[in-house]
Amino acid sequence: MSLFALGLNHETAPIAVREKLAFSPEELQRAVTELSAVRGVHEAAIVSTCNRTEVYAATRDEAAVLHWLAESRQLRPDEIDPYLYRLPEREAARHAFRVAAGLDSMVLGETQILGQLKDAVNEAQAAGTLGPTLNGLFQRAFSVAKDVRTQTAIGANSVSMAAAAVKLAERIFPDIAELKVLFIGAGEMIELCATHFAARQPRRLSVANRTLERGQALAAQYGGDAFALAELPDRMAGYDIVVTSTASQLPIIGLGAVERAIRARKHRPIFMVDLAVPRDVEPEVGQLADIYLYTVDDLAEVVRQGRAEREQAVVAAEAIVERGADDFMLWLGNRALVPTIRALKDQAERLRRHELERAMKLLAKGEEPAAVLESLSLTLSNKFLHAPLAALNQGDASQQSGLVDAVRRLYHLHDEE
Known part of the structure; x- marks a missing residue:
């Protein structure tokens, strides 16, 4: 499952196109519910303002999002495709942060968009379509926007x-x-x-x-x-x-x-x-x-008058956005490891409890404690090492080098060992 954003704004599409893809506030909750029901879409949020319509999704099927957007507005995909931007993973995060900070607005540094983003999040939450990925994205977007507004003069001399x-x-x-x-x-x-x-x-x-x-x-x-x-x-x-x-x-x-x-x-x-x-x-x-x-x-x-005077603030704001995007991708990457880490811990716990129960039974029968402990430690050691040793022995020549490096790194092995 990947983060993906699809949309258009005042830079990519004229108002005649934007109004065809606009969602009214009353439509948003129903729309995100319908989108999240599309096969392959696990989370969804829609931002729709006078200057943009954007769909944010956690999905493995980007084409499905495009087709849904077109069909929801009674249009063909090819009618809207020339005006759309498609933003995967980090680009989607960076874009969301720029939008929240007012860097992607017609009025540079305007604050109204932040409220509109929060409205979109509230609608997605109410519809039950805002999962951990999108919630993490938007919460970080709000944090980045706060940093931009407090650490730069991006809103100075703006004309609303x-x-x-x-x-x-x-x-x-x-x-x-x-x-x-x-x-x-x-x-x-x-x-x-x-x-x-x-x-x-x-x-x-x-x-x-x-x-x-x-x-x-x-x-x-x-x-x-x-x-x-x-x-x-x-x-x-x-x-x-x-x-x-x-x-x-x-x-x-x-x-x-x-x-x-x-x-x-x-x-x-x-x-x-x-x-x-x-x-x-x-x-x-x-x-x-x-x-x-x-x-x-x-x-x-x-x-756009006064933009030249704020170019220095824009540079500083963009730097904050880039750092925010890097931090988000690190968080997203760590989240992707969670299922593997949980499965590894669960497997180790099953092995531990099974061997502990066996040892307790042997002690209850009057077996020598030292012998039981020795057997327990040997069995656990062998079972924990079985999978990596089997992978090393069974891997083909093209895999050997990578497996050896991975095992040495995982178990902190050095040449003298």
Whole structure:
């Protein structure tokens, strides 16, 4: 059984592909359960965010993981294969550690991914698919991430997706304080965006959410108002900026609804940021003349600002990751020895107890203790040596040299002996 990771991210696949392979939070537990039921897959965990979908597995059949991933999304393996990376053993560990540390993120050093990784681990634990190998991998990933963040300046001067959305809005509108801003959804990303936009003191701040109570709770933090998502088509025209990030598997803002909103606004522009994967806004909306639509991929240039200043921190962070990968592989290698060590100890214990019982019976019959002890020691010695001596005597010429070296090393034999 080997550690294996399979996935794609914002570097290897466009959003149009990533959204096809995305798993909603509600799907994760069922998905890892199905994956772990595939023959040859013993442990499984799935990480799915707006920028990546990754499958981590303890398996001997890597092809089975690929086929399952494709079939679970109603796709053919050849449709997704060009966008995937396959990472065995140490490469998988190194990648997981880089992800946890924010080194593989669109926003270098961002911390949100760490929470998303922990969510993936919790889902796998709840499904019973997180065994010792993957649990060891992720616990070490969290430890490496902590070391990177405490020992380097990887997060310094980073520009978050939320901050990037504000920067882009200010390129289009001179003063956000004069505008009305609408947030669709009430999750962590929307809360981050609301914090950044609220700092610009917009004229109005509203939240549209499927669950009205949750939307009201978020809006109240910033002095805003909330309404039900079902009212969105009729109320969208009243907003200059729309930021959306929901877990919907289908677009919630269609071309027709946006066209009606633009007509009602007499073609005053709307700035829209779609941070969801799968996308909340139909792609065709971006083709409208009075709509400025940006997806997570469109924000890449802005969020990468300041990266040059942090290159020294990246070098230090990568060194921590490499050490972490080495330590993990050592741990993994030691774990692979456990069954052999246990079997060896069990065999020695069986021999010991068997001979001890025989000796106790002889003593009970009145046999001379010294003779019984001598017999016990000789028998144990012969039985312990039987297997290595038989291997040496029966091995062919091509094996002799290796067997001799192994026996000498195991029993600490020297030439004078």
